[in-house]
Amino acid sequence: MLRYIFRRLLMMIPLLIGITLISFIVINLAPGEPTDLQTQMNPDVSAEYQQRLRLQYDLDKPLLVRYGKWLGRLAVLDFGRSFASDHRLVRDKVLERLPVTIMINLLAILVILVVAIPLGIVAAIRRNSFFDKSTTILVFIGFAMPSFWLALLLMDLLGVRYGLLPVSGIKSLGYEYLGPVGRFFDVARHLILPVLISAFGGLAGFSRYMRSNMLEVIGQDFILTARAKGLPEQVVIGKHALRNALLPLITILGLSVPGLIGGSVIFETIFAIPGMGKLFYDGVMMRDYPLIMGVLVMGAVLTLAGNLLADIAYAIADPRIRHSPASR
Amino acid sequence: MTVIWVQQNFIARMLRNRMAVCGGIIVLFMFFLAFVAPFFCQDPGAIDVSRRLSPPSPAHFLGTDDLGRDVLTRIVHGARISLLVGFVAIGIASVIGVTYGALAGYYGGKTDAVMMRLVDIMLCFPTFFLILAVIALLEPSIWNIMIIIGLTGWMGIARMVRAEFLSLRERDFVLAARVVGGSDLRIIFRHILPSALSPVLVAATLGIAGAILTESALSFLGIGVQPPTPSWGNMLIAGKQTLGTAWWLSFFPGCAILVTVLGYNLLGEGVRDALDPRLGD
Numbered sequence: 371m372l373r374y375i376f377r378r379l380l381m382m383i384p385l386l387i388g389i390t391l392i393s394f395i396v397i398n399l400a401p402g403e404p405t406d407l408q409t410q411m412n413p414d415v416s417a418e419y420q421q422r423l424r425l426q427y428d429l430d431k432p433l434l435v436r437y438g439k440w441l442g443r444l445a446v447l448d449f450g451r452s453f454a455s456d457h458r459l460v461r462d463k464v465l466e467r468l469p470v471t472i473m474i475n476l477l478a479i480l481v482i483l484v485v486a487i488p489l490g491i492v493a494a495i496r497r498n499s500f501f502d503k504s505t506t507i508l509v510f511i512g513f514a515m516p517s518f519w520l521a522l523l524l525m526d527l528l529g530v531r532y533g534l535l536p537v538s539g540i541k542s543l544g545y546e547y548l549g550p551v552g553r554f555f556d557v558a559r560h561l562i563l564p565v566l567i568s569a570f571g572g573l574a575g576f577s578r579y580m581r582s583n584m585l586e587v588i589g590q591d592f593i594l595t596a597r598a599k600g601l602p603e604q605v606v607i608g609k610h611a612l613r614n615a616l617l618p619l620i621t622i623l624g625l626s627v628p629g630l631i632g633g634s635v636i637f638e639t640i641f642a643i644p645g646m647g648k649l650f651y652d653g654v655m656m657r658d659y660p661l662i663m664g665v666l667v668m669g670a671v672l673t674l675a676g677n678l679l680a681d682i683a684y685a686i687a688d689p690r691i692r693h694s695p696a697s698r
Numbered sequence: 699m700t701v702i703w704v705q706q707n708f709i710a711r712m713l714r715n716r717m718a719v720c721g722g723i724i725v726l727f728m729f730f731l732a733f734v735a736p737f738f739c740q741d742p743g744a745i746d747v748s749r750r751l752s753p754p755s756p757a758h759f760l761g762t763d764d765l766g767r768d769v770l771t772r773i774v775h776g777a778r779i780s781l782l783v784g785f786v787a788i789g790i791a792s793v794i795g796v797t798y799g800a801l802a803g804y805y806g807g808k809t810d811a812v813m814m815r816l817v818d819i820m821l822c823f824p825t826f827f828l829i830l831a832v833i834a835l836l837e838p839s840i841w842n843i844m845i846i847i848g849l850t851g852w853m854g855i856a857r858m859v860r861a862e863f864l865s866l867r868e869r870d871f872v873l874a875a876r877v878v879g880g881s882d883l884r885i886i887f888r889h890i891l892p893s894a895l896s897p898v899l900v901a902a903t904l905g906i907a908g909a910i911l912t913e914s915a916l917s918f919l920g921i922g923v924q925p926p927t928p929s930w931g932n933m934l935i936a937g938k939q940t941l942g943t944a945w946w947l948s949f950f951p952g953c954a955i956l957v958t959v960l961g962y963n964l965l966g967e968g969v970r971d972a973l974d975p976r977l978g979d
Contacts, residue, residue: 388819396831510717514959516911518918519934519952526941632826636915650827651919654834662831670822677822 371692374685382674389670390444394437397663440663449664454656460664464646468668470540471638471645474564475630479623481569482576487616490580494588495607505577512574517633521567521640528563536560538642564641568633572626579622583615617688624680628673711972718968724961732778754946761946763936769946772928773954779929780958783844783913784906790848792902795855800894802856803863804886814860817853825850829912830921838921847909855901862894896973903966907959914955930955 431439443450449460493502529537536542540560548556587593588611596606634647642648646665653661685691712718754761760769802813832846866872867890875889916922917931925932930951937947 384815385819385822388815389822392819392823396828397835399832399835510960510963511956513963514907514911514956516914516918516934516952516955516959518915519948519955522934522938522941522948523952526945530942628822628824632824635826635830636919639919650830654830654921657834662834666823666827666831669824669827673822673824 371685374692375682378678378681382678385674386671387441389674390441390667391437393663393666393670394440396666397659398433444667449667450660452653452661453658454653454661460660463649463661464664464668467644467646467649470643471631471634471647474561474568474637474643474645475634477561477565478569478572478630479626481565482572483619485569486573486576487580487619489577491584491607491612491615493577493581494584497585502581505581509574509578512570515570517567517571518636518640520570521563521637524563524567525640535563537563540643564637564643567637567640568630571633572630575626576619576622580615580619583618584611587611587615617684620680620684620687624677627676628669631669631672708972712968715968715971717964718972721961721964721966721968724957725965728777728781728958728961731774732781735774736778753944760950761944763933763944763947769933769950772933773930773951776928776930776933776951776954777958779840779923779927780910780913780955783840783847783923784909784962786844787847787851787909787913788902788905790845791851791905792855792898794848795852796859796891796895796898798852799856799859799861800863800886800891803860804867804882804890806864806867810860810864814857817856820850820853823850826912826915829916830919833916833921838916838924840923840927843913843916843922847912851905851909855898855905858897858901859894862897863890866890866893900966900970900973903962903969907962907966910955910959910962 447461449464451457452460452463489505493505496502525537528534536559540557542548542556542560545553545556588607593606593611596610597603601610631646634645635651636647637643638645638647639651646668650662650665650669652658653665712722760773762768763772798813798817802810828850829846833842836842836846863886872885872889875885880889913922913929914931914934917929918935920932920935922931923929925936933951934948934955937944937949937951941948
């Protein structure tokens with residue numbers, strides 16, 4: 371097992387280098403120089419200062435040298451300083467925003483699993499029933515629904531018209547004066563809409579996937595054996611079939627990480643949530659290059675970490691993977 | 699003869715699938731809107747300040763916006779934008795994905811290992827982050843949007859085509875083509891590729907739906923298709939401010955996105971089932 375994890379970690383190294391290379395290329399695609407925004411927009415800046423900035427960001431050196439230097443700083447987790455007026459370290463800015471985004475995404479995954487798994491199972495065992503057909507239609511509508519549109523409509527309906535839920539931020543104005551229980555419920559109320567919206571897109575995909583997994587497993591011989599030896603149907607479905615149908619879900623969870631992180635830009639912007647997505651959007655709007663590069667790399671690393679966790683979880687859950695020659 | 703039989707069989711299976719037919723009708727209708735309707739509609743930029751924010755009525759079926767422009771007319775014109783973005787973006791993604799996957803799968807071995815590593819790397823990026831970064835650094839023109847959606851969307855197709863090529867290249871007809879002296883390029887594109895294209899068709903149809911959604915999300919964030927060109931995404935965001943008083947401004951463009959994406963998804967799934975009856979439900 372340890373060897374398997376070690377091997378997987380080694381395989382991540384070329385991926386990490388590739389990620390940094392692509393991030394670097396993307397940023398350098400832009401016309402002009404990263405310091406233009408600071409200098410050209412500001413008439414007070416002297417040519418001298420401009421030159422100093424160029425030196426500071428090594429803009430006078432060839433691309434490859436700059437990449438090497440940047441990579442060296444990345445190795446010690448130094449993403450540089452933000453171009454924004456606060457000039458804070460990108461690392462600090464990202465790290466303080468990260469927990470909110472991760473929390474919302476974890477909650478969203480939880481909602482997805484709790485709803486999609488039972489939905490998929492029932493749709494599979496009652497194949498072609500009215501329930502199955504209506505969930506299929508709902509799934510397709512869910513796939514096609516623009517999440518930001520749904521968010522807008524729900525905000526208007528629940529937040530503005532009926533005033534049931536708060537529509538922006540994650541804390542109320544009087545948050546500081548609340549007791550611990552009050553604080554918990556305050557944050558919880560603020561999170562309901564964002565979590566539901568970010569879960570919504572994945573819900574359709576996961577229930578569909580669960581259904582087809584279940585159908586595939588039910589068709590296999592060992593299910594026939596279980597039925598033939600007279601096991602009650604609940605045990606056949608709930609134990610023998612379910613365990614096998616759940617396994618591939620782990621991989622899909624790992625694969626859905628980039629989509630969830632990417633989606634956070636949209637719902638964090640809509641609901642004004644101070645997370646990584648909103649930070650990135652603001653950074654993009656201000657052309658804050660160090661920040662954009664930092665978040666791009668961090669987003670990819672998070673995805674890589676998600677995939678690694680999924681693979682390890684799969685190996686723990688499925689002895690066939692653990693003991694296959696390829697993994698040793 | 700067999701080809702004709704297979705085609706008839708394919709069409710027959712498509713027509714039997716009620717959901718696929720629905721999807722096809724929606725897609726055809728959107729084509730109709732995009733190509734024909736603009737000739738019958740008025741100018742989407744026609745401003746009529748006396749009719750600002752009027753609710754749906756017989757004169758303006760879907761109401762008017764804050765400049766008195768007819769929402770229905772703008773949605774019809776927006777259909778052209780959505781269609782254009784969807785097709786061009788997925789066209790780019792398909793050409794890259796098919797070529798890349800074909801080369802990796804055909805040559806196999808080390809070439810394949812290195813080429814597929816790049817795919818793994820690209821798949822690590824949250825696509826939306828990558829798109830956002832590039833669009834913001836260049837400028838949010840419709841062409842940049844199509845190109846960047848295409849450049850970030852080819853990996854899935856490349857993986858599929860590669861898998862097809864890995865199995866197809868072992869078949870006898872490839873050996874035969876090689877024996878008669880066919881060059882690698884000829885074998886790849888003339889002999890193997892036609893057999894490997896059907897999964898691409900499915901992925902491309904579903905991809906168009908994804909591209910339309912991505913464009914609308916970008917427009918929604920204000921870095922997609924720029925006003926006054928009407929796109930469903932930027933109409934939707936324009937209506938955000940007046941959602942409480944003039945719901946039709948955001949509601950109908952959203953419906954247009956929903957229905958169109960639904961259409962492509964249903965059609966794509968239908969094509970998949972018809973191509974491979976074993977998967978059919």
